[in-house]
Structures are given as structure tokens and as C-alpha cells.
Amino acid sequence: MWVVGVKKRGYHHGDLRAALIDAAVQLIGEHGVKGFTLAEASRQLGVSVAAPYRHFADRDRLVAAVAVQACGIIGEAVGAAGGETPAERLAEAARAYVSAAAANRPLFVALVGVGLDKRRYPEVEEAARPVAQAFLEPARLITGAEEDAVHLTETVVAIAHGHAVLLMDASFGPGPRAAAPVAARAAHAVRAVVECLRSAGSLA
Amino acid sequence: MWVVGVKKRGYHHGDLRAALIDAAVQLIGEHGVKGFTLAEASRQLGVSVAAPYRHFADRDRLVAAVAVQACGIIGEAVGAAGGETPAERLAEAARAYVSAAAANRPLFVALVGVGLDKRRYPEVEEAARPVAQAFLEPARLITGAEEDAVHLTETVVAIAHGHAVLLMDASFGPGPRAAAPVAARAAHAVRAVVECLRSAGSLA
DNA sequence: AATCGCATGTTAACGTCATTAGCATCAATT
DNA sequence: AATTGATGCTAATGACGTTAACATGCGATT
Numbered sequence: 408m409w410v411v412g413v414k415k416r417g418y419h420h421g422d423l424r425a426a427l428i429d430a431a432v433q434l435i436g437e438h439g440v441k442g443f444t445l446a447e448a449s450r451q452l453g454v455s456v457a458a459p460y461r462h463f464a465d466r467d468r469l470v471a472a473v474a475v476q477a478c479g480i481i482g483e484a485v486g487a488a489g490g491e492t493p494a495e496r497l498a499e500a501a502r503a504y505v506s507a508a509a510a511n512r513p514l515f516v517a518l519v520g521v522g523l524d525k526r527r528y529p530e531v532e533e534a535a536r537p538v539a540q541a542f543l544e545p546a547r548l549i550t551g552a553e554e555d556a557v558h559l560t561e562t563v564v565a566i567a568h569g570h571a572v573l574l575m576d577a578s579f580g581p582g583p584r585a586a587a588p589v590a591a592r593a594a595h596a597v598r599a600v601v602e603c604l605r606s607a608g609s610l611a
Numbered sequence: 612m613w614v615v616g617v618k619k620r621g622y623h624h625g626d627l628r629a630a631l632i633d634a635a636v637q638l639i640g641e642h643g644v645k646g647f648t649l650a651e652a653s654r655q656l657g658v659s660v661a662a663p664y665r666h667f668a669d670r671d672r673l674v675a676a677v678a679v680q681a682c683g684i685i686g687e688a689v690g691a692a693g694g695e696t697p698a699e700r701l702a703e704a705a706r707a708y709v710s711a712a713a714a715n716r717p718l719f720v721a722l723v724g725v726g727l728d729k730r731r732y733p734e735v736e737e738a739a740r741p742v743a744q745a746f747l748e749p750a751r752l753i754t755g756a757e758e759d760a761v762h763l764t765e766t767v768v769a770i771a772h773g774h775a776v777l778l779m780d781a782s783f784g785p786g787p788r789a790a791a792p793v794a795a796r797a798a799h800a801v802r803a804v805v806e807c808l809r810s811a812g813s814l815a
Numbered sequence: 816a817a818t819c820g821c822a823t824g825t826t827a828a829c830g831t832c833a834t835t836a837g838c839a840t841c842a843a844t845t
Numbered sequence: 846a847a848t849t850g851a852t853g854c855t856a857a858t859g860a861c862g863t864t865a866a867c868a869t870g871c872g873a874t875t
Contacts, residue, residue, distance in 0.1 A: 419823060419870070439728065441645065446861055455825050457863080462823090466862065519776070524643065561777070562796050569773020572723070573765070592766050599807030600800050623841065623852060650832055659854050661835080666852090670833065 424462040426452050431473050436513035440470060440520040470517050471528040477514035478534035481507045485541040493548035494601040497559075500542055501567040502594035508571035509586030519572060539564065549601060559604070566596050628666040630656050635677050640717030644674065644724040674721055675732040681718035682738035685711045689745040697752035698805040701763075704746055705771040706798035712775035713790030723776060743768065753805060763808070770800050 420426065430448040445466045449456045463469040484507035490496035508515040518531075542563050546556040570593040574586060624630065634652040649670050653660045667673040688711035694700035712719040722735075746767050750760040774797040778790060 423823080444861065445863095456861085457826080457865095458824055460863070558796065561793075562774075562800050565773035565777050565797070566770055566800065567773070568777060569769035569771070570766075572776055573769050573772060589765075592762065593769070595807075596766050596770065596800065596804050599804040602807055603799075603803030627852080648832065649834095660833085661855080662853055664834070 420452070420454060420458075423452070423454065423458060427459055427462060427469060428472050428476065431469055431517070432476075432513045435470075435473065435517050435520075440516055443470070445469065467528075471531050473514060473517035474528070474531045475534040477511065477518040478531065478538055480511055480514060481518075482534075482537040482541060485538055488541075490545075493545040494598065494605075496545040497542065497549065497563055497601060498594040498597040500545065501563055501570075501597045502590045504538075504564075504567035505571045505574065505590035505593045506586055509574055509590070512575065515571065516575060519568075519575075542567075549604070559600070562600060563597050566600070567593050569593075570596075624656070624658060624662075627656070627658065627662060631663055631666060631673060632676050632680065635673055635721070636680075636717045639674075639677065639721050639724075644721055647674070649673065671732075675735050677718060677721040678732070678735045679738040681715065681722040682735065682742055684715055684718060685722075686738075686741040686745060689742055692745075694749075697749040698802065698809075700749040701746065701753065701767055701805060702798040702801040704749065705767055705774075705801045706794045708742075708768075708771035709775045709778065709794035709797045710790055713778055713794070716779065719775065720779060723772075723779075753808070763804070766804060767801050770804070771797050773797075774800075 427448055430451050431443060434443045434448060434451075445459050446456050448469075449458060452458075459469065463472065481504060484503040485500045488496060488499040488503040490499045539560065542560045543556060546559040546563065547553070550556045550559055570589050574584065574589050577584065631652055634655050635647060638647045638652060638655075649663050650660050652673075653662060656662075663673065667676065685708060688707040689704045692700060692703040692707040694703045743764065747760060747764045750763040750767065751757070754760045754763055774793050778788065778793050781788065
């Protein structure tokens with residue numbers, strides 16, 4: 408009957424779970440992950456500090472939910488990356504990864520900005536799998552053996568992730584750096600890696 | 612008169628500052644950055660919870676001190692990386708970065724595992740500069756223009772950092788993964804990037 | 816339509832932590 | 846020996862995460 412998140416009248420909220428995730432995204436964007444607090448999110452939504460516990464076991468589970476959302480958005484972006492050849496698709500996937508991270512800073516920060524012990528949050532692990540898959544598929548078309556494909560994927564993910572993380576940190580020099588050139592450099596590095604594999608003859 | 616950190620008798624500690632950093636490293640190694648608490652470090656050292664504030668303005672400054680130490684160790688490792696050619700030095704620097712991160716997990720986690728707003732901790736920023744320098748010097752010998760050297764350095768740092776971060780996360784598949792092969796792959800990716808630059812003719 | 820139950824919120828605690836203020840102790844200098 | 850600055854302590858405050866016990870109201874059952 409109501410559009411999600413618009414209710415907030417009366418005893419019950421309507422969709423507190425989604426509202427909490429949205430609030431978390433906003434607050435993480437403002438104060439970073441460690442500066443994000445359940446109490447402030449609750450205040451902002453006009454509910455008691457205990458209310459979130461009906462939807463999340465603890466604070467970290469809410470952060471994990473944000474991370475899951477981040478995985479969804481990034482996975483979609485990476486999966487949608489096109490390219491004539493598999494090598495191009497792989498490079499464009501890396502570019503998409505960095506661009507998506509930059510365009511969704513709070514989400515990405517939630518995904519990587521904590522020591523979130525991914526092993527303790529299977530929902531995040533599962534949400535991250537499609538992202539890896541999106542890289543693995545073109546990689547399989549490039550290499551022969553499955554093992555090589557996995558290794559290539561790991562290298563490409565590391566390249567994309569490294570660029571994205573440094574972009575978040577503003578470690579790429581002072582001031583807010585434009586994301587596009589950094590993303591382009593990640594794509595270029597991936598192209599170089601594939602090209603080098605090709606000339607080494609260790610692929611199909 | 613005393614060896615550092617061995618005193619701990621009487622009212623004064625001897626070298627509480629260093630002891631706190633050591634305790635922080637240990638605790639971060641055990642519980643991660645967010646699980647590290649000033650109170651527990653104080654307890655472990657047998658001092659009051661207020662004592663640390665004589666040496667660090669707040670909790671984050673202690674974490675920053677650990678990060679500074681991390682930069683020192685990593686910078687040393689990267690700087691010591693040898694290689695016949697500049698390209699080899701760059702690749703070996705990347706390998707050293709990943710290896711040093713893996714060998715000093717708690718330190719590296721303190722360096723990257725928080726949203727530490729490096730801009731707010733100039734001491735960390737300054738400690739990180741030599742690391743970038745160690746990459747920049749061989750890069751300068753490879754490229755012609757300084758701008759290209761900076762770009763190459765950023766790409767190489769991103770590659771090394773990406774591999775190191777994913778290694779920390781255990782994102783490289785399940786279980787504790789051996790660091791050496793991952794470091795080797797980072798080095799290989801760097802070689803590929805330099806090789807590609809070379810064949811593109813855009814360098815000296 | 817009245818009722819009942821479960822999902823969802825609330826209030827009221829508790830314990831931990833970061834942080835600060837004011838006091839105590841020690842070591843070295845005068 | 847007296848002084849002083851660095852270093853540590855005690856005590857208190859306020860925010861937060863978390864839980865327990867109670868309240869509310871939507872929706873299904875009768």
C-alpha cells in the first residue's frame with residue numbers, strides 16, 4: 408500500500424530494515440565506517456536505539472548488509488562491462504569495478520573499510536561471489552587451464568581492487584582525484600597483463 | 612640502563628609509549644583493528660586506562676603510530692628490493708611490498724584496516740612517502756616524462772596494494788593462502804605493465 | 816466482526832569504552 | 846634538599862552496543 412520507506416508514522420515504521428540500510432549508507436558516507444553508529448541511525452529515523460535489533464543481530468550485521476548491497480551494485484556494473492574480445496571484457500570489467508566503487512563511495516567503504524572478517528559474514532562472501540564470477544568468465548576464455556583462469560582472475564581483481572582502494576583513500580595524491588583516469592589505468596594494466604600472457608605463449 | 616620495555620616496576624613504566632605500540636600490534640593481530648581497545652592494552656601493561664593519554668592524544672593516534680611503524684617496515688623492504696634493471700627493481704619492489712605486508716599482518720592491518728582518513732594523520736602520510744619514493748625511483752628510470760613516472764608508480768602501488776589487501780582478507784580463496792605465490796603474481800603483473808609500456812613505445 | 820499471535824517497537828537497564836579533570840609520584844636539575 | 850616537569854593514578858562523565866521485559870497493531874483464524 409505504501410511506497411517503501413515513506414511511511415514512518417505510528418508505532419510501526421513500515422520498512423525499518425531498508426531505512427536502516429539507507430541511513431547507514433548516508434552516515435558511512437559522512438563519517439566513515441568506524442564513525443557510523445547504530446544510535447545515530449536510530450535517532451535519524453525516529454526509532455528507539457533497540458529497534459534495529461529486530462532486523463540485525465548487531466551493528467556489524469547492518470554494515471554487512473550495506474556491504475552486500477555494494478557487492479550487488481559492483482557485480483552488476485562489472486557484469487555489464489562489454490568488450491569485443493575476452494581480453495577487452497576483462498579490462499573493461501576492471502574499469503567498471505573502479506568506477507562503480509568511486510560512484511558508490513559509502514557502499515564500497517562499507518565493503519572494504521573495516522576488518523570485516525569476511526569469513527564471519529557468509530552473506531557478504533556469497534554476495535561477492537558473482538563479482539568474482541564476472542571476472543572469471545572472460546578469464547576462462549583467455550587461458551586454457553582452469554587453474555590459470557583462476558590465477559588471472561585473482562590478479563585482475565587485485566589490480567581493480569587496488570586502484571579502487573587507493574582511490575578511496577585519496578592516496579592517489581592530494582585532493583579528490585577524478586575516478587575515470589584511475590579506472591582507465593586499471594583497465595590498461597589488465598590489458599598489459601593479458602598481453603604479456605599472450606606473448607609468453609602460456610594460453611589458448 | 613634498562614633494555615626497552617623490560618622495566619614495568621614501580622610507579623613509572625619506563626617506556627610506556629613503545630610498550631603501548633607493541634601491545635597494540637599484538638592485540639590488533641588477535642582481534643583486528645576495530646577489536647583493539649585502549650583499555651585492554653592498558654590492562655595488559657598493568658597501567659591505568661588514563662595512562663596512554665600521556666603519550667597519545669587519543670586511541671586513533673596510537674593506531675596511527677602503529678601504521679607509521681608499518682610504513683617504516685614496508686618502506687625498508689621495498690627500498691631494499693634489488694634487480695638488474697629498473698623494470699626488475701620495480702617488480703621486485705611490488706613483491707617485497709606484498710611479502711612485507713603478509714609477514715607483518717597486524718602492522719599492515721593497522722595501516723589499511725581502518726577508515727583512517729590519512730589526511731587527518733600527517734605522521735602517517737609522511738611515513739608513507741618513502742614507500743612511494745621507493746617505487747618512484749625505478750619508475751623514473753623507466754619512463755621519460757616525470758608525469759609518466761608518477762602514473763606508472765601509482766599503477767604499480769595499486770597492483771602491490773591490491774594483492775596485499777586481498778591477501779589480508781583471505782579473499783584469495785579459502786584458508787590461509789601462502790603469501791609467496793601471490794607476491795610473485797604481483798611482481799609478474801608489474802613486469803607485464805612495464806613490458807607493455809615498452810612495446811607501446813611511450814618511454815625512454 | 817471479534818480474537819489471537821507474531822512481527823515490530825518501546826523503555827529501562829548493564830557493561831565497556833574513550834576521554835577528561837584533578838591529584839600523586841618520581842627523577843633530574845638546581 | 847627543594848623544585849619542577851614528565852608520567853601515572855583515581856574518579857567521573859557520556860556515548861554506545863546490547864539485552865530483557867513489556868507494548869502495540871497488522872493480519873490471519875474463527
